[in-house]
Amino acid sequence: MRLDELLEGLQAQIAQVRATRDRVHTLLDAVLAIGSDLDLDVVLRRITESAVTLVDARYGALGVLGEEGRIRQFITVGMDQEAIGAIGHYPEGQGILGLLIREPEPLRLSDLNRHPDSVGFPQGHPPMTTFLGAPVRVRDQVFGNLYLTDKRGGAEFDAEDEAVLRTLAAAAGVAIDNARLYEDTRRRERWLAASSELTRSLLSGTEPEQVLHQVAATARRLAGADLVTLAVPFEGGDELVIEAADGEGAERVRGLVLPATTLAAKVYHSNQRVTCGSLSDEPRAASGSAAQVDLGPRFLLPLGGGEHARGVLQVANLPGGAEFSEATMAMIDGFADQAALAMEIAEHRREAEQLMVLSDRDRIARDLHDLAIQRLFASGLTLNSVLGRVSDRPQVSERIQRVVDDLDDTIKTVRGTIYALRERDRSDGRGGLRAKLLAETDQAAETLGFAPALRMTGLLDTDVPADHAEHLLAVARETLSNATRHAHATAIEITAETDGNLLRLRVADNGSGIDPAVTRRSGLDNLHQRATDLGGSFTLTPNQPTGTVAEWTVPLPPWAEA
Structure with missing residues (x-):
């Protein structure tokens, strides 16, 4: 009997060792899986799926934190689209989720509904009981939190589940950091390529209006936005006008006048970037582009800095769209500064080319006056002196007189050309x-x-x-x-x-x-x-x-x- 008990105990330990070995293998496979891709969205999805598999949970989610500790992205596993649609919206960081945001430490609960910080579930949300959460850190900064509920079989999450989740969260932080670095590298490449293309267009003599449209289109492509507008100031006034627009509803907002009370005017005069979660809900957006197109998350920034701001760039998504990350806003900010600098260089170049044209016109006018007219006038005088000598030959006199008249007309034409060359030098519109x-x-x-x-x-x-x-x-x-x-x-x-x-x-x-x-x-x-x-x-x-x-x-x- 004693031997049987020892054998059963040995078999139980062997089974436990095998289970631990299998779990470690599963954890290693999960670490390899989440680190095998450099697309951030794919990495986040794999992290959530791996966490659900490792602790044998029914539901799992990864909440990515944004500004002021709010959840700006929520990846779920275990719910179908019908259940997600019934909930209506993703959580905003209240209740138990908010507790983990405020206190980023692993948390295990046998019944999350009994916790003092619990605020219940919205209508349509499936019931949940057991809970396990852990923060995901990237370089000592909390990137987000893993949330797991309802361990299968009705059991509670144990310390081993917590240890596995903490290990996965640490590996996830490395994978997320790599994906973000890769994304930053690609973003920088796109930024440099777009800046180079814009600079080439400007220096090749592209019309300023086309350049503004190119700036708006490039900014929309870089940010992945739904609508980008570029407003420039009226001369001698505080109002702005949307000169270029690209994206959803661009035709409706192009040419729209923005009063001095709008956010765009505020950004232009303060030279400071402004962000908003929903542009259409902003009181000062009533007279702007949001009055024509329903807009959601967006940011506005000046095109150029200091006293030489050339306009205001607005980058926006439609309602329900994702908020723009700090990295995206920084990239567009840098692109806007580069675009403004390129536009200024191109403007100086056009002025220099115009000065060369004016100098050439002045030289041509002098040459025409000093050389052509003087010679034509001398030729006319010579022919006039000949007329008296051939007065007895009417046909010859008539032909010479016609030549003299033609020379007079030519002199008038040349003088008109000289005047035209000098009048075109006037750029003030007067004359x-x-x-x-x-x-x-x-x-x-x-x-x-x-x-x-x-x-x-x-x-x-x-x-x-x-x-x-x-x-x-x-x-x-x-x-x-x-x-x-x-x-x-x-x-x-x-x-x-x-x-x-x-x-x-x-x-x-x-x-x-x-x-x-x-x-x-x-x-x-x-x-x-x-x-x-x-x-x-x-x-x-x-x-x-x-x-x-x-x-x-x-x-x-x-x-x-x-």
């Missing part, structure tokens, strides 16, 4: 009638796809009154618009001239001409009316071989002054 005509033709060139030829003769800036100048500009704008929309022309010649008595504008194109079937011509009626109001005339005649010639002629008052 006389010549400068405004140049601006109109430059603007029309963007739509036409080619630059109209402009010729200006006479003292347009001094002999033409302001009201006559406004009428002439309106006529030029209307005729160019007609040529753009209806004529399909490939060349346009504009002539504006005055002799002190008459003001004349002639616009000739090589387009398709006026369709006889079109009877409604409100634009042409306006041109006739403008000429009639000033006592002049407006004619529209066919051009040869194709196209239309519009001539607008009005008299000038004898007292006309600029």
Whole structure:
């Protein structure tokens, strides 16, 4: 009998040793499993599943902590989607879960419902009794907590379960740290690649508006956000306007004006980042983008720092979306600073290139004046002196006179070109009638796809009154618009001239001409009316071989002054 008892005891010890060996093997397998992947979400899921398997629990969860000790991510095992949907939302860190957050030490309970800190379960939550929890630390910082409930078989969690869970939590901290380092490395690579791409675009001469859209799109891709907006200030005001947007509802918020009472304006003036769990619930979001698109977690930060902030970048998710981590916000903050610096460098480069263009124009204007005009004028004088010697030969005299007249016209054209080169140097938008005509033709060139030829003769800036100048500009704008929309022309010649008595504008194109079937011509009626109001005339005649010639002629008052 004694021998049988000893054998049974030996067998029990052998079984216990085998169970311990199997558990150790299972623990080692779990450690290998959670350390075999570098994707943080996969690692967190494997940690939770391994904990449930090791202590033979029915339910398990891993709560990842965010700012102010709140649970910002909750991974569950043992519940199906129907049960999760019945609960409605993940816990916020109250009750027993909050106790483990406040006191991050392993905790075992035989009945969690009887604990003083228990606050019960929400409607739809499955009943739970036994409880085992342990913190997961990453470099001495609590990353989150493992929560396990209802050990299978109705038993309670014992000290061995606690020891196994603590070991798993320590290994999980190493795995999480590795995954985070890998994620930080990938994030930094994406950041550097995005910054380099943006810098190349800026330095290659991309239009500023396109650059702003590229900044918004890149920030959304880096942060994995649902919507990113970029608001820039109005000149001379406290309001902002959303110049670029990318993501969900971008069309609805693009161009939206943000008053000085919005969070975006606060960020712009304070140069400080602002975060919020739900943007649509923020009182100062009533006049911002959240008024157009229902938004959840988000953060706003200035684009650039100090007194040179160029705008405000808003990164947001839809309601129910994940909150942005500190690492993500730091990455976007760095990208925004890099983008602002690149934009400033590109702006200085454009200014330097513009200065070079202006210098070249000034040099060309001097050369035209000092060389071309002087030689043409000398040639004209020479031909004039020849006229007297060939007066007895009428045909020769006539031909020479035509050449002299052509030289005079060429000199006028060159002078107009010189003036045009110097007028384009003006960047303040002011100037006389010549400068405004140049601006109109430059603007029309963007739509036409080619630059109209402009010729200006006479003292347009001094002999033409302001009201006559406004009428002439309106006529030029209307005729160019007609040529753009209806004529399909490939060349346009504009002539504006005055002799002190008459003001004349002639616009000739090589387009398709006026369709006889079109009877409604409100634009042409306006041109006739403008000429009639000033006592002049407006004619529209066919051009040869194709196209239309519009001539607008009005008299000038004898007292006309600029």
